[in-house]
Amino acid sequence: MSEQSTAPFIPPQADEQHDSDESICLYAILPAGLLALMPLAGIDADRPVYILESSHLQAVVSRVRAARFDLPALEAGLSNPDWLETHVRAHQQVLDSLVATGQPVLPMRFCTLYRDEAAVQSILSAHAEPMRVELDRLGGKQEWGVKLFVHGKMLRATILSPDGSSGDWAQNDEIMALQTKIDGLSAGAAFLFKKKLAAAVDERAEELAFSIALRSHERLSSCAAEAVTNALYKGKDLPQMFLNAAYLVVEAESAAFFESLGQMDQLYSAAGVRYEVSGPWPAYNFIQLQLDD
Amino acid sequence: MTTDLAIRHKDVALLELLDRVLDKGVVVTGDLTISVANIDLIYVGLRVLLCSVEKMHQMQYMTNQPKDR
Numbered sequence: 001m002s003e004q005s006t007a008p009f010i011p012p013q014a015d016e017q018h019d020s021d022e023s024i025c026l027y028a029i030l031p032a033g034l035l036a037l038m039p040l041a042g043i044d045a046d047r048p049v050y051i052l053e054s055s056h057l058q059a060v061v062s063r064v065r066a067a068r069f070d071l072p073a074l075e076a077g078l079s080n081p082d083w084l085e086t087h088v089r090a091h092q093q094v095l096d097s098l099v100a101t102g103q104p105v106l107p108m109r110f111c112t113l114y115r116d117e118a119a120v121q122s123i124l125s126a127h128a129e130p131m132r133v134e135l136d137r138l139g140g141k142q143e144w145g146v147k148l149f150v151h152g153k154m155l156r157a158t159i160l161s162p163d164g165s166s167g168d169w170a171q172n173d174e175i176m177a178l179q180t181k182i183d184g185l186s187a188g189a190a191f192l193f194k195k196k197l198a199a200a201v202d203e204r205a206e207e208l209a210f211s212i213a214l215r216s217h218e219r220l221s222s223c224a225a226e227a228v229t230n231a232l233y234k235g236k237d238l239p240q241m242f243l244n245a246a247y248l249v250v251e252a253e254s255a256a257f258f259e260s261l262g263q264m265d266q267l268y269s270a271a272g273v274r275y276e277v278s279g280p281w282p283a284y285n286f287i288q289l290q291l292d293d
Numbered sequence: 294m295t296t297d298l299a300i301r302h303k304d305v306a307l308l309e310l311l312d313r314v315l316d317k318g319v320v321v322t323g324d325l326t327i328s329v330a331n332i333d334l335i336y337v338g339l340r341v342l343l344c345s346v347e348k349m350h351q352m353q354y355m356t357n358q359p360k361d362r
Contacts, residue, residue, distance in 0.1 A: 026321075029319075084311075085307060088307075088310060088311060088314055088315075089310075091314060092310055092314060095314075106319055107313075107314075107318050107319065108318050108319050108320070108321075109314065109315065109317075109318030109319060109320045110314040110315055110318060112318070112319075112320060112321075123321045127321060145309060147305070230312070233305055233308060238305065276305075278306070278309060281313065284313040284314075284317040284318065285313075285317060287317070287319055289319060291321060
C-alpha cells in the first residue's frame with residue numbers, strides 16, 4: 001500500500017492527525033498518474049480536497065467533520081433545498097476540476113463517506129482491475145447532456161403560415177385544405193372549420209415535436225459512442241421538453257457532434273425548437289462497473 | 294415535498310445535476326460509513342420528487358434506461 005499524499009498546493013499541517021470525528025468523502029477515482037489539482041475545498045468547506053494514491057489508481061478525497069455529515073445531519077440536509085444545492089455544487093466543483101484535466105473519471109455518488117483513508121485504500125485495491133478497465137474504456141470520451149424544448153406558439157405559427165425557408169415541412173394536406181376552405185367563408189360559416197383547424201394544428205404540432213426530437217436523438221446518437229434518454233421534466237415557466245438525453249462522445253469526434261447540433265438548431269429554431277447543452281460531465285450516464293463485493 | 298411541481302428554468306439545471314450526483318454516481322461498498330443510497334427515507338423522498346417530475350411527462354416511444362447499476 002503506498003503512502004497517502006496531499007495535493008501539491010496544500011502542505012499538510014504539522015498537527016493534522018487522523019481524527020475519529022472525521023470521515024473521508026470520496027469524490028472520484030482516476031487512473032494513477034500525475035494530477036495537478038487546483039486547491040479546492042470539498043463538501044466540508046473547511047477541509048481541502050487531496051489525493052490518495054494506490055498502485056494503479058488514485059482517489060480524490062477530502063475529510064469531512066462527522067458531526068456535519070453523520071446520518072442525522074445528512075437526513076436534515078438532504079431535505080433542505082439550500083443545504084442540498086450548496087453542497088451538491090461544492091461536490092460538482094470538484095468533479096468539474098477533474099474533468100478539466102482530461103483524465104478519465106469515475107464519479108462517485110454525492111456524499112459517499114468512508115471511515116478512514118485505509119477504508120478507501122482497501123476498495124482501491126479490492127476493485128483495481130474492473131475500475132482500471134472501466135477508466136480505460138471511458139478514456140478520451142466526454143458526456144454531454146442535450147435537452148430539446150419546443151415553444152408551442154412558435155411551432156403552431158409556423159404550421160399555420162410557413163415561410164419558404166423553414167415551414168414547408170410543417171404543414172400537411174388537411175391543414176392546407178382547411179385554410180383554403182376558411183378563406184372563402186364568412187365569419188359565421190367559418191366558425192366550426194376554425195375549430196377544426198385549431199385542433200388539426202395542435203395535433204400536427206405534437207406530431208412534429210415528437211418527430212423532431214426523435215430525429216435529433218437519432219442524429220446525435222450517430223455522432224456518439226453511446227447515447228441514453230432520460231425522463232422529461234415538466235415546467236411551469238418552461239417551454240415543453242421533448243428530449244432529455246445524454247451522449248458519450250469521443251473527444252476527437254466532438255466537432256462532428258456539435259456540427260450536427262448546430263445544423264439542427266439552424267433548421268428548426270424558427271419553428272420554436274430550442275436545444276440546450278450541458279457538459280462536459282463525467283460519464284455518469286454510461287458507467288458499467290461490475291464489482292464483486 | 295409537494296407533487297405539484299412548478300419547475301423554473303434554473304431549476305432544470307439543478308435537477309439535472311441532482312439526477313447525476315444522487316442517482317447515477319458510483320457507490321462502492323466497503324468500510325462505508327454513510328452513503329446517500331443508504332439513507333432510504335430521505336433518498337426515497339428525493340426520488341419521489343424526481344419521479345413525480347418524470348411521471349408528469351413521459352414520452353411513449355422514448356424508453357428510460359434502467360437507473361440501477
